[in-house]
Amino acid sequence: MAVRKPIFRPYHQDQLMALPPNLDDLIPADHTVRVVNDVINAINVEPLLKAYHVRGGSNYHPLLLLKVLVYGYVTNIYSSRKLAEACRERVPFMWLSAMNKPDHNTINRFRGVRLKHTLRSVFEEVVKLLVKEDLLSIDQVYTDGTKIEANANKYTFVWKKSIQTNKEKMKKQLEEIWNYAQSVAADEDMAPEPPTATTIDKESIKATVEKLNKVLADNDQVDKKVKAKLRYINQTFPVNIAKYEQQEVILGERNSYSKTDTDATFMRMKEDHMLNGQLKPAYNIQISTANQFIVNYTIHPNPTDTTTLKAHLEQYESSFGKVPQTLTADAGYGSEENYMLLEEKQMEAYVKYNLFDKGQNDTYNKKYPFAADKLFYNDQLDVYICPMGQQMHCIGDTTKKTTTGFKQIYRAYQAKNCSNCPLNGICHKSKTNRIIEVNLNLKRLKQKAHELLNTDEGIRHRKKRCFDVEPVFANIKQNHGFRRFMLRGKEKVEIEWGLLAIAQNLRKKAA
Structure with missing residues (x-):
């Protein structure tokens, strides 16, 4: 009986092909x-x-x-x-x-x-092509931000607060040795004065050290410990103050940066694998999307979304020659400055404020029935009505500035007789008559936002935001594994994110 053998398809690696495949x-x-x-x-x-x-x-x-x-x-x-x-x-x-x-x-x-x-122009051309193909509209956008780790060592940090603390220590040490020098050489003219917290810089340190050397260095009556301290000041203070000044120039308005990527700022990362909210050098990425296509992006060194909207809209206007008709964003953008900006540009802004979601909750409203925003305001008399029906009159205005320099005006209102009120201790906790501070302009803008967000169109935009802009970040970070930039410096990071934005749009188009 013949033994059957397995049959294989032909396999000849060295076989020549008459027509090689294209x-x-x-x-x-x-x-x-x-x-x-x-x-x-x-x-x-x-x-x-x-x-x-x-x-x-x-x-x-x-x-x-x-x-x-x-x-x-x-x-x-x-x-x-x-x-x-x-x-x-x-x-x-x-x-x-x-x-x-x-x-x-x-x-x-x-x-x-x-x-x-040139990459920005390439990105804009891709977006315009997608618009022509009716895959998206740039008139209605959804805006959000995320933090992506920079290509920098997380232990090479420089903190503004640390620099200020070190400069304060230098000032105190100079004051101590200056006072000692005055007691040793009472007949000497000790001018110039040692630097203060506002005048401590390279020149003032140099002038102070030179004067101290003149008075103390060659004086045999000076204590050896004081001379040792003076030598330390000579060796370290001029060098350190020059270093601090250079670091402050790099910091600008920021609170920190990394020595290995000076454009990166230390931020708390949500998706940190240690789950302890570590501070890491990162960039704040802002995008606007339409139908899950990225239509605009900007890179920011500040960790909060609130202060990014102005620059983000300026970039959008530079790219397309106009601002979008509607913009939808979460409560991270709901500031007075942003509401005023959107109002000036005549945009429909479906932007929440910080207590919008809680305000929709009856349990929260019942928990704080006497909150300042629950009190009735009579705009004709410019008075608030307290829970007992008494008028709270204006006692003055206060102007405050935000970190961006935006001016906010707060008006204070005070009740007249809280001591004998049956709600005393429940309405408020202070021992004197109740005082509330109200930003009337912000109150108006919040009321406008509240009414707009609760229209049928507002509810539709709020629901759509969750599955329009947020999945784009999730897709890039989770599905495509991009959680850390490979290049260093804001310019190169912007190139890298631009390539990611183009890639996201083309993946979406292919799908």
């Missing part, structure tokens, strides 16, 4: 790489071409490198070395690059230098 034949018709290729070919890349000089050796075509970079970000390949490897080994990249093999230096230089001033 790379185009190896890529399915609905493959994402074709979407990337078609979109980049369809947009105007003239600003990118102008970034190259006429003279010099031949370069890889910018369209080639742009397509490779964008498709790399679409497929979660962010490293220039891995992109260079993909151009040698992966069929979609080989097809995009037409079998060219740019090395990682070429790709990295193109990303960090050539795209510095």
Whole structure:
């Protein structure tokens, strides 16, 4: 009986082919790489071409490198070395690059230098193309922000408060030795005075140290410990104060930065793997979306969303020549300055304020029935009515400034006779007559926002915001694993996020 053998398909590695396969034949018709290729070919890349000089050796075509970079970000390949490897080994990249093999230096230089001033225009062209195809509208946008960790060491921090503390210690040490010097050499003219908290700088430190050296250095009656302290001051204070001044210039209005990426600010990260809200160097990324397509993005060094809206809208207006008709955002943007800005630009603003959601809750309203915002206001008499029906008259205005310099006017109102009131101790806890501070303009803006948010259109926008802008961040960070920037410095970080934004839009279009 014959033994049956298994049957295999022919396998001959060295077999020559009469007609070698075309790379185009190896890529399915609905493959994402074709979407990337078609979109980049369809947009105007003239600003990118102008970034190259006429003279010099031949370069890889910018369209080639742009397509490779964008498709790399679409497929979660962010490293220039891995992109260079993909151009040698992966069929979609080989097809995009037409079998060219740019090395990682070429790709990295193109990303960090050539795209510095041109990527924004590429992104805008992609958005305009998507608008033409009726995939989105730039008139109704949903805005939100997230924090993404910078490519910086989390232990190389510089804190503004630490600098101020160290300068205060220097001031106190100089004052102590200055007073000692006055007691040793009473006949000496000790001018100039030692620096104060407001005048401590490189010049004042230098003048003070020179005077102390003149009085104490060659005096045999001076205590040895004082001379040792003077030597320490000579060696460290001029150097340290110069370092602090340089750090304060880098800090600007921020409270911190990282030495390995001076544009990054330390922020609390929600998705920290230690689950303890660690402070890490990061950037605050703001985006506006429409139908889960990114239509605008900006990078900010400040951790709060409240102060980012003005710059974000300015970038939108610069990109498209107008502001959106409607903007929907969460309570992180609900400040008086932002409401005034949106009102000036005549935009429909579906923006919550900080207690909007709690105000919708009956339990919260019952818990604080005597809160200032629950009191009746008579605008004709400019008085508030307390829970017992007595008038609370205005006792003066106070002007306050926010961190951005925006002026807020608070008006104070005081009750007349709280001592004999049966609600005393329940209505308020102070021992004197109750005083409330009210920002009348903010109250008006909140009332306007409340009415707008509770219309049918407002409810629709509030519901849609949750599944329009937030899933975009979730997709980029969770599904595509981008949780930390690879490049350093705000300019390069902006390039990297621009590539991510283009990749997100093309993935959405392909889907």
